[in-house]
Amino acid sequence: MKNKTLFIIILIFTLFCFFxxxxxxxNSNIYIPPKNLDRKLVSFNTTTLFGNKTIGSDDLFxxxxxxxxxxxxxxxxxxxxxxxxxxxxxxxxxxxxIGINYRDSLINAKNFxxxxxxxxxxxxxxxxxxxAINLGAIGVPETYIISKNKKILKKILGPINSEHIKExxxxxxx
Amino acid sequence: xxFTQLGYFSLIFxxxxxxxxxxxxxxxxxxxxxxxxxxxxxxxxxxxxxxxxSFICLxxxxxxxxxxxxxxxxxxxxxxPLFYKISGTWGNHEGxxxxxxxxxxxxxxxxxxxxxxxxxxxxxxxxxxxxxxIIGFLLFLLTTSNPFNYLFPVPNEGLGLNPILxxxxxxxxxxxxxxxxxxxxxxxxxxxxAIINNYVSKEWAxxxxxxxxxxxxxxxxxxxxxxxxAYYELGWGGFWFWDPVxxxxxxxxxxxxxxxHSVIVFxxxxxxxxxxxxxxxxxxxLSMGGTFLVRSGILNSVHTFANDPKRGIFILVFLFTxxxxxxxxxxxxxxxxxxxxxxxxxxxxxSILINNWFIIYFLSVIxxxxxxxxxxxxxxxxxxxxxxxxxxxxxxxxxxxxxVLMSIGPNIKWINDNSKLLNFRLFIIFFVxxxxxxxxxGINNFKSLFTIILLGVAxxxxxxxxxxxxxxxxxxxxxxxxxxxxxxxxLSIILNGIFSSxxxxxxxxxxxxxxxxxxxxxxxxxNFKEKNYISIIGTFIIKENGYDEITxxxxxxxxxxxxxxxxxADIKINIYRDKFLVMNSVKGNDYYNIRYQTKPFxxxxxxxxxxxxxxxxxxxxxxxxxxK
Numbered sequence: 001m002k003n004k005t006l007f008i009i010i011l012i013f014t015l016f017c018f019f020x021x022x023x024x025x026x027n028s029n030i031y032i033p034p035k036n037l038d039r040k041l042v043s044f045n046t047t048t049l050f051g052n053k054t055i056g057s058d059d060l061f062x063x064x065x066x067x068x069x070x071x072x073x074x075x076x077x078x079x080x081x082x083x084x085x086x087x088x089x090x091x092x093x094x095x096x097x098i099g100i101n102y103r104d105s106l107i108n109a110k111n112f113x114x115x116x117x118x119x120x121x122x123x124x125x126x127x128x129x130x131x132a133i134n135l136g137a138i139g140v141p142e143t144y145i146i147s148k149n150k151k152i153l154k155k156i157l158g159p160i161n162s163e164h165i166k167e168x169x170x171x172x173x174x
Numbered sequence: 175x176x177f178t179q180l181g182y183f184s185l186i187f188x189x190x191x192x193x194x195x196x197x198x199x200x201x202x203x204x205x206x207x208x209x210x211x212x213x214x215x216x217x218x219x220x221x222x223x224x225x226x227x228s229f230i231c232l233x234x235x236x237x238x239x240x241x242x243x244x245x246x247x248x249x250x251x252x253x254x255p256l257f258y259k260i261s262g263t264w265g266n267h268e269g270x271x272x273x274x275x276x277x278x279x280x281x282x283x284x285x286x287x288x289x290x291x292x293x294x295x296x297x298x299x300x301x302x303x304x305x306x307x308i309i310g311f312l313l314f315l316l317t318t319s320n321p322f323n324y325l326f327p328v329p330n331e332g333l334g335l336n337p338i339l340x341x342x343x344x345x346x347x348x349x350x351x352x353x354x355x356x357x358x359x360x361x362x363x364x365x366x367x368a369i370i371n372n373y374v375s376k377e378w379a380x381x382x383x384x385x386x387x388x389x390x391x392x393x394x395x396x397x398x399x400x401x402x403x404a405y406y407e408l409g410w411g412g413f414w415f416w417d418p419v420x421x422x423x424x425x426x427x428x429x430x431x432x433x434x435h436s437v438i439v440f441x442x443x444x445x446x447x448x449x450x451x452x453x454x455x456x457x458x459x460l461s462m463g464g465t466f467l468v469r470s471g472i473l474n475s476v477h478t479f480a481n482d483p484k485r486g487i488f489i490l491v492f493l494f495t496x497x498x499x500x501x502x503x504x505x506x507x508x509x510x511x512x513x514x515x516x517x518x519x520x521x522x523x524x525s526i527l528i529n530n531w532f533i534i535y536f537l538s539v540i541x542x543x544x545x546x547x548x549x550x551x552x553x554x555x556x557x558x559x560x561x562x563x564x565x566x567x568x569x570x571x572x573x574x575x576x577x578v579l580m581s582i583g584p585n586i587k588w589i590n591d592n593s594k595l596l597n598f599r600l601f602i603i604f605f606v607x608x609x610x611x612x613x614x615x616g617i618n619n620f621k622s623l624f625t626i627i628l629l630g631v632a633x634x635x636x637x638x639x640x641x642x643x644x645x646x647x648x649x650x651x652x653x654x655x656x657x658x659x660x661x662x663x664x665l666s667i668i669l670n671g672i673f674s675s676x677x678x679x680x681x682x683x684x685x686x687x688x689x690x691x692x693x694x695x696x697x698x699x700x701n702f703k704e705k706n707y708i709s710i711i712g713t714f715i716i717k718e719n720g721y722d723e724i725t726x727x728x729x730x731x732x733x734x735x736x737x738x739x740x741x742x743a744d745i746k747i748n749i750y751r752d753k754f755l756v757m758n759s760v761k762g763n764d765y766y767n768i769r770y771q772t773k774p775f776x777x778x779x780x781x782x783x784x785x786x787x788x789x790x791x792x793x794x795x796x797x798x799x800x801x802k
Contacts, residue, residue: 007505014501018494023552024472025486075559084738103559107678114758114767115739 041069041150042134049101049109049123060098060122061150066172068097069144070120070160071132073104074112076140082159083116089165090119094172099123102132102140145171175324178243181231182322184224185272188279189312191221192305199298199305208294210286214301218286221308222279229263229276232321236263241332244323245269250332253706254340261345267469267485268321270348275311277356278304285360289381296378299367300360306499307359310492318485343403351396351423355461357389358426361433362458365451366500369507374451379441382454386437387790389457390430394787397423402780406743413779416562421544422464425537429457432533434790435526445523447511449530455500462493472548525583532576539568570628577631577664581638584653603641607634618673625672632668635661652796656789662782666775673774680765683712692718694770697725707733712757712766726755728768752776 045056061067070086072079089095099120101109106125113123126132135144143156145168153171156164195217202211232245236259241247249266250259263269282304289297315321361382368378400423405413414420433453440450466472470486543560550556582600611630620626639658677694679687687694697713710730717723729742743756754771 003505007501010501011498014494014497018490020549020552021466021472021490022487024548025470025490111758111767114760115741117739117759 041144041146041152044131044134046124046126046131049099049106049113049125055122055124057150061146061148063096064148065094065096066153066168067146067148068095068168069100069135069146070097071100071102071126071135071137071140071142073102073140074108075104076102078159079141080116082141083119085160085162085165086119087117089160089168092169092172095168096121100131101125102137103127103129175240175242177231177234177238177240178322178324181228181235182320184228184231185312185316185322187224188221188228188275189309189316191217191224192309192312195221195305196302199302203295203298210294210297214298215286218279218283218301222276222283225272225276225279229272232269232272233260233263236260239332241330242324242326242328243321244325245321247325247329247332251706252331255705257342257345258340264348264352265345268315268319270352271311271315271319272321273349274352274356275308275315277352278308278311278359281356281360282308282363285364285385292377292381293371293373296364296367296371296373299370300364303363303366303499304359307363307496310495314485314488314492318488341403341407343399344407347396347399347403350392350399354389354391354393354396355426355464357385357392358430358458358461360385361389361454362496362500365454366503369451369503372507372509374447374511376441376444379437379450383434383437383441384794386430386434386454387794390427390434391787391790393423393427393430394783394790397427398780398783398787405776406745407740413776416543416560416565418544419464419468421540422460422467425540425544426457426460426464428533428537428540429453429460432530432537433457436530439523439526443523444511446527448508449527451504451508453530455504459493459497459500462489462496466490466493467544522583522586525579525586529576529579529583532572532579535572536569539565543568571624573664574627574631577635577661580657580660581631581635584642584657585638599641600638603637604630604634607631607637615672620672629668629672632661632665636665650793650796652789652791652793654789655792656786659782659785659787659789662778663786666778666782669775670773670779673772675772677770678767680760680767682764682766692716692721694768696766696768704731707731710759714755714768716753716755716770724753726753726770728755728757730757730759747777749777750774 041057041061043057045054047054068086068089072082086097090097097120099122101123103126109123109125113120124131132140132142135142138157141159143160143164144152145154145156146152154167160168195214198211198214198217202214205211232243234240235243235246236250237256239246239250239252239259241250245266245268246262249269250262254262264273282301285300285304286297364378364382364385368374368382397420400420401413404415404420433450436446436450436453439446466486466489469489472486543564547558547560550558585600608626608630610633611626615621615626615629635657639654639661642654643658677687677689679694681687681694681696683696683699685696687696693716695715695717697715699713700711702709702711708731710732711727712729714726714728715723716726724746726744726746728744731740731742732738733740739759741756741758743754745755746753751772751774754769754773756769758767760767
């Protein structure tokens with residue numbers, strides 16, 4: 001072999017890429033235990049997607065209902081899958097769904113809602129992702145089940161499935 | 175049930191044949207003659223047959239709506255039209271891999287029967303490398319993505335194919351794209367085999383060139399079909415979004431384009447041998463890397479199939495095994511050709527090489543834009559997304575020298591040619607192009623110097639390629655057509671980008687929306703019931719100053735299996751511009767959200783791509799005439 005150094009450099013770089021990819025594969029599967037259980041929701045202020053008015057978390061969770069705080073984005077494929085389940089839940093009068101549009105272009109987000117329907121009673125924007133960080137979110141979609149007085153009952157990682165729906169509906173009956 | 179069993183066992187037979195082949199080939203390598211053991215060809219054919227049988231079994235299961243098969247259950251539905259039942263076979267992860275496998279075995283069979291003149295050892299080594307890939311795919315299918323898993327109890331109804339994928343163009347888009355991706359596997363195997371057997375020669379290049387053209391042709395058409403689909407079906411009103419998955423298909427295409435040019439230089443002058451080999455290997459690695467990124471679920475997009483971490487790890491390990499194998503082969507066995515000539519600055523070779531570098535630069539930008547977010551997330555835990563502005567900023571400025579070089583390059587002579595160097599006419603055409611660009615943009619009130627130069631350069635290439643049809647003798651027909659197609663493509667894209675306009679508004683029936691140059695009138699709305707969806711069609715009358723009144727009828731389709739609403743744009747196409755109207759319902763409201771776009775020269779983007787690709791095909795048929 002003539003060019004040993006070059007070979008070793010390329011080899012090391014290849015292995016480096018391999019481990020990065022391997023890690024990123026694992027990343028999406030790491031399960032972080034829900035820390036926020038029975039804790040209070042952090043306060044935040046932001047603007048709404050439709051109407052562009054400023055709203056705070058203190059104004060939102062006041063009724064005696066089960067709130068779902070749903071983190072979504074138009075670019076997120078699992079959010080599309082989840083959307084029909086949210087639409088189902090939105091028919092339930094004792095559940096209120098609040099959307100947080102995470103790091104999205106406003107036009108795409110609006111198109112998404114226009115196309116697939118709007119299950120949310122209010123959609124807040126989180127353009128730079130700071131709300132999501134404060135919430136301790138690790139990805140989209142993510143849903144917090146919140147009772148009156150901003151108490152977090154449960155955190156759902158990933159899209160809501162039919163089992164989650166049952167669970168949420170049970171909570172809303174109590 | 176019968177067909178799932180049959181399909182599964184023919185896959186296992188495929189694997190057994192692979193092992194047989196490796197054994198027989200290894201024995202045959204030791205025999206010192208130039209005649210391939212006839213058993214090898216028979217086993218390759220049997221392997222092709224068993225994979226083909228397996229694929230047919232899957233198709234039959236789909237046609238019969240045999241929901242005892244998990245793949246059919248997940249991706250089909252009895253109410254689906256027959257055509258989409260069949261196309262559902264490759265519209266999912268397992269089926270598409272089986273199709274890839276079929277193409278892999280088909281191509282190696284074609285390779286063996288067409289390369290009669292090549293030495294035996296080279297052919298057998300190519301076969302061995304190809305078998306490594308085939309075994310990789312087979313193991314992947316059998317262990318993590320078996321298309322023939324069966325379900326018990328048998329469900330009555332399937333979960334349906336995503337209706338967004340029920341589109342005739344999309345039904346043929348994947349198979350054509352796979353022909354392109356997998357075609358590069360032959361390029362990969364034969365390059366590695368050529369290095370090992372020290373057969374990096376003119377004869378090798380001649381054969382390789384055909385495979386490069388074949389993969390390049392299918393990849394071009396495949397990408398175009400995907401792009402047409404995105405334009406008509408997704409209703410975003412564009413044809414290219416720098417979506418990671420689009421990028422992934424563009425990377426091997428760029429690599430193959432570079433290879434197509436460097437292999438010509440190599441064949442003629444025996445130069446750029448290492449470069450040609452590196453490009454050959456990279457093309458396939460990029461195709462496989464793309465598969466990894468899409469199938470592992472690291473990237474999310476319309477193309478993401480249900481992901482399973484085991485799959486990701488398998489493809490990753492397989493991909494890096496291939497990379498390591500090729501690195502070892504390249505570093506240990508590669509012998510530079512002694513005959514390399516000195517490079518001359520002002521020559522066709524240099525211009526091809528420089529244009530190759532430009533292509534590689536574009537490729538690197540796209541590669542970095544696509545995988546940098548993944549790296550960043552792992553290293554710093556920060557999530558970013560790379561969008562069109564990144565690519566536009568880094569690519570568009572470099573298009574200018576690229577186009578200039580592409581215009582001049584084919585007019586320069588090969589190194590040993592002693593004709594006069596530069597044609598004075600080229601300069602005149604250049605200035606005329608700039609003036610036309612200045613004029614066209616001037617009357618439309620564009621003042622950016624950059625846009626003027628960009629359009630000017632695109633026009634320059636366009637005129638030069640037209641001129642080439644009449645004057646140059648040393649440029650062959652296929653190159654003229656491809657380059658003309660490419661110049662038309664770039665020109666249409668640039669004009670499309672400059673002159674597109676868009677109106678977005680909410681409107682209800684009976685309302686009229688007025689904008690600067692005209693008005694949109696929402697006349698009425700109708701409902702229909704189709705076989706597997708409900709259709710809502712709106713009628714809009716659009717009046718624009720200076721044009722006739724047109725009626726556009728966009729459609730909303732509400733599918734029930736699974737429940738998804740898709741919007742079908744209505745598009746009026748003529749040779750100057752497309753008028754594009756798409757509507758979306760606004761929930762709980764009489765209003766509809768509409769998006770009206772005028773897209774100049776859209777049709778030319780598709781036509782020129784076909785022209786570009788057909789140049790390659792012509793080369794395949796006329797190659798013997800041109801080669802001395």
